[in-house]
Amino acid sequence: MSVLVVGMSHKSAPIDILERASLDVEEAVKLSHLVLETPCVTESVVISTCNRVEIYVEAERFHGAVEEVSRLLAEMSGLDRDEFVRHVYVHFDEAAVAHLFGVAAGMDSMILGESQILGQVREALHSAQAESTVGSALNALFQQALRIGKRGHAETGIDRLAPSIVTAGLDAAGPVVDAPDTRFLVAGAGTMASLAVRTLVDRGVDPVRIMVANRTYQRAHALVETFGVSAVRWQAMDVELSAADVLISCTGANGVVFDRDRIAQSSAGRPMSLIDLALPRDIDPQARELDGVDLVDLVVLSQLAANAELAADVAQVRQIVEAEVRTFLAAKAASHITPTVIALRTMATDVVASEMSRLESRLSHLPEDDRAAIRKALHRVAEKLIHTPTVRVQQLIDGPDDLTYADALADLFALDQSAVDAVTRVGDKS
Numbered sequence: 001m002s003v004l005v006v007g008m009s010h011k012s013a014p015i016d017i018l019e020r021a022s023l024d025v026e027e028a029v030k031l032s033h034l035v036l037e038t039p040c041v042t043e044s045v046v047i048s049t050c051n052r053v054e055i056y057v058e059a060e061r062f063h064g065a066v067e068e069v070s071r072l073l074a075e076m077s078g079l080d081r082d083e084f085v086r087h088v089y090v091h092f093d094e095a096a097v098a099h100l101f102g103v104a105a106g107m108d109s110m111i112l113g114e115s116q117i118l119g120q121v122r123e124a125l126h127s128a129q130a131e132s133t134v135g136s137a138l139n140a141l142f143q144q145a146l147r148i149g150k151r152g153h154a155e156t157g158i159d160r161l162a163p164s165i166v167t168a169g170l171d172a173a174g175p176v177v178d179a180p181d182t183r184f185l186v187a188g189a190g191t192m193a194s195l196a197v198r199t200l201v202d203r204g205v206d207p208v209r210i211m212v213a214n215r216t217y218q219r220a221h222a223l224v225e226t227f228g229v230s231a232v233r234w235q236a237m238d239v240e241l242s243a244a245d246v247l248i249s250c251t252g253a254n255g256v257v258f259d260r261d262r263i264a265q266s267s268a269g270r271p272m273s274l275i276d277l278a279l280p281r282d283i284d285p286q287a288r289e290l291d292g293v294d295l296v297d298l299v300v301l302s303q304l305a306a307n308a309e310l311a312a313d314v315a316q317v318r319q320i321v322e323a324e325v326r327t328f329l330a331a332k333a334a335s336h337i338t339p340t341v342i343a344l345r346t347m348a349t350d351v352v353a354s355e356m357s358r359l360e361s362r363l364s365h366l367p368e369d370d371r372a373a374i375r376k377a378l379h380r381v382a383e384k385l386i387h388t389p390t391v392r393v394q395q396l397i398d399g400p401d402d403l404t405y406a407d408a409l410a411d412l413f414a415l416d417q418s419a420v421d422a423v424t425r426v427g428d429k430s
Contacts, residue, residue, distance in 0.1 A: 009053075020079060045128040118153075185247050197227050210229040247274050
């Protein structure tokens with residue numbers, strides 16, 4: 001059994017392709033169940049964020065699994081085969097483990113080191129647990145990834161560029177965000193919208209200057225109770241849009257919510273900053289052509305991220321990830337070996353018991369103490385024979401890939417190399 005990941009992200013696909021491939025919560029859950037119907041997949045976890053969609057599976061066979069998982073992801077995303085193949089990536093076994101650990105540590109994010117992905121990985125795992133699509137293998141992998149993500153942020157400064165994509169968007173919008181009279185409109189009331197409101201409040205923005213609009217008014221009102229902001233019904237949002245200096249949109253809609261004409265009517269030529277954190281886009285990119293309108297979206301943020309340099313922190317996080325990958329794979333290999341070691345010890349015990357049973361009739365004239373001494377001697381011989389290989393097998397997990405069977409046997413039993421060479425010479429002469 002091995003871990004396999006099939007996916008695409010901002011690194012492999014342009015924003016317009018990611019828009020079409022993005023999955024909402026229900027679609028992600030559906031996909032996680034569909035892949036389990038394939039005969040070679042036993043576990044699945046789907047990560048779907050604003051800049052990536054990935055499905056992790058525990059698979060019995062690589063080729064069968066990658067073919068079926070890729071087909072299902074392509075169908076769910078609505079991309080044709082050529083588009084999908086051009087932008088998809090596949091990682092298997094060690095590469096898949098390293099990829100997830102890097103994702104959780106913020107190394108694969110659009111905003112290098114952003115911590116929001118850690119929560120998204122956690123949500124993906126919790127969803128899989130709730131849907132019973134994850135088992136012991138992927139659960140252990142994702143739990144380790146979460147620990148690595150926390151460690152990377154705790155031990156390095158990798159997240160100093162931006163703790164989240166929300167913070168990056170606000171920073172990119174410029175001084176207007178921190179001006180004392182700026183009015184904000186947040187469109188949406190999901191996880192991203194909640195994070196946006198929390199970030200604004202943490203930056204010192206008076207909640208009175210923050211308005212939240214959502215199609216489901218009750219969800220918007222929940223942010224009112226949590227942060228003390230105000231809420232407006234979706235149907236009346238244009239009134240607040242006309243008064244807002246900054247629009248932060250993250251609705252999760254399937255298409256554009258704020259087209260060029262709607263923004264033009266609301267801005268009426270006055271300065272207005274738009275922050276689009278949604279995928280698919282909420283705000284028409286053509287809105288940036290309007291006088292006084294500044295649009296920050298995922299395309300802008302990806303360009304800013306490409307110019308960021310955190311070389312020392314990146315190198316440190318990579319070292320953490322590489323070390324954790326080795327530790328995880330070694331533990332996984334050891335867990336596979338443990339049943340074999342137990343079976344070896346059981347076999348040795350059975351052999352001793354069988355031999356003693358065979359000898360009992362011939363040793364009946366001996367006192368019980370002598371027979372007990374013979375039993376102990378046999379057990380000691382068996383124990384000494386299997387002790388070295390059971391210890392060395394753990395060490396060989398990290399051994400060289402080109403180790404031959406002969407090398408492995410010599411190493412397992414700690415054979416004297418001169419004795420091996422002598423036997424070889426004798427064999428050559430014959």
